[in-house]
Amino acid sequence: MRNKLFILISGIIIALLIVNQASATTIACTPKVKLVNQDPSQAIPGSYVKVLFEVSGLGTDCNGLTLKLNPEYPFSLDPGYDPVQTLTGSPDVQGYKNSWDVPYKIRVADDALAGEYTLKLLERIGSNKDFNSSYIENDFNLSITDVQTDFSTVVQGSSGTQVSIGIVNIGENVANSLIVSIPQQQNFAATGVDQQIVGNLASGDYTIVSFNIAAANLRNFNRTNTRNPSDAGSSQNFPTNESANNPQLLKIQLEYTDNIGKRRNVIKEVRYISSSQGNLTRSAINGSSRNGSSSSTSPGVWWYVGGIIILAIIIGVYSMYGERIKNHYKKKNNNDKNSGKTPDWVTAERTHHKR
Structure with missing residues (x-):
């Protein structure tokens, strides 16, 4: 009897151990x-x-x-x-x-x-x-999160070679330490300063920067309106007065720091017609040159030369006929004086009657 009871209790204990082991295994294999x-x-x-x-x-x-x-x-x-x-x-x-x-x-x-x-x-x-x-x-x-921003750029105005560019922060984030510059490009080049420091530009704010802009492709032509031999293979065209009336794309680089401290570059383009582009072209063609003659002469020079020629003619005529002219007018003046003088016989008659 005791043996049977011992066997039963042992079986129950073994069964409980198996169940506990299976339960422990199930919990352990529940990943998170x-x-x-x-x-x-x-x-x-x-x-x-x-x-x-x-x-x-x-x-x-x-x-x-x-x-x-x-x-x-x-x-x-x-x-x-x-x-x-x-x-x-x-x-x-x-x-x-x-x-x-x-x-x-x-x-x-x-x-x-x-x-x-x-x-x-x-x-x-x-x-x-x-x-x-x-x-x-x-x-x-x-x-x-979009930490970047965007810009809108327009040409605000121009005078001579100076152009003013308006910049608006149209994004939702501030542009920290903004620097505006004119990068190297085909049509234009900045003369003098090519970078402007703006600082921080908040969303919705705007600023205006100014640069002196010249036609970059003037360097491919000499003073006589002919292409330099070294640039014979270039396909770049000279900006004549006709092309100066057509707008060209001016590239503007905007460099700023975003909200996470990363430096970013944005390139924008604006259509620009330089009011001085035609004058620059004409100056390059008609200007004086040490290496060659000018292709045309300014009208003011012709007036100056003509005045000198006329003055030289007047001086030459006076030197040749001056004495004759003076004697002519002197003789005429004497005749006029004699014609106005009282004759001698009249004077004699007046004296006789007074006596």
Whole structure:
């Protein structure tokens, strides 16, 4: 009787141990996945963001865990990373924490708008990489913040070679340490200062900067309106008066620091007609040259030369006929005086009657 009771009690104890062992195994194989880090903290359109997932709840009795990152717009996985990662065995640090770190590098689309977006991470128990049958989907929210800004540029006015450019910050963020410059380009070149420091330009604010702008392709022509031999292969055209009336694109570079401290460059273009472009062309053609003759002469020079010739003729005529003219007028004056004098016989008669 005692033996039967002992056997029964032993069987119950063994059964309880088996149930407890199975229960412990089931709890140990319940994984937990969470997003523990994002670098940078703000996802930015057109840039990369590194995310780090922490996986816990796996013990030595599990058959492993397989993860698959399933990004959707505006996210995409960096080509250097495998979307599927399998966790097997024990964690790296035994007895300290029962977790794995799983990193991914994600690119944010250039045209992504600011807001909250969902990043999907799929998981399944075991080492099978086939996610077509069954899996568990984990959704994580990532915030996208547009730290950049945009500008609108217009030609505010021009006088001679000086042009004033109006710049408006039409974005939602401040442009810190803004510098405006005229970069190297085909049609125009800045003479003198080619950069202007603006400072911080808040959203909705505007500023005006001024530069001295000249036609860049004047250097391809000499003073006689012919192309320099060294530039014979160039296809650049000389800016004649006709082309000066047509607007050309003037490039403007805007360099600023965004809200996360990154330096950014923006190139804008404005249509510009230089009021002095025709004068610059005419000066290059008609100006005096040490190496060659001028192709035309200013009207003021002709007036000056003509005046000298007329004055020389007057002096020559006077030197040749001056004495004759003087004698002629002297004789005439004497005749006029004699014609007005009282005759002698009249005077004699007057004297006789007085006696």
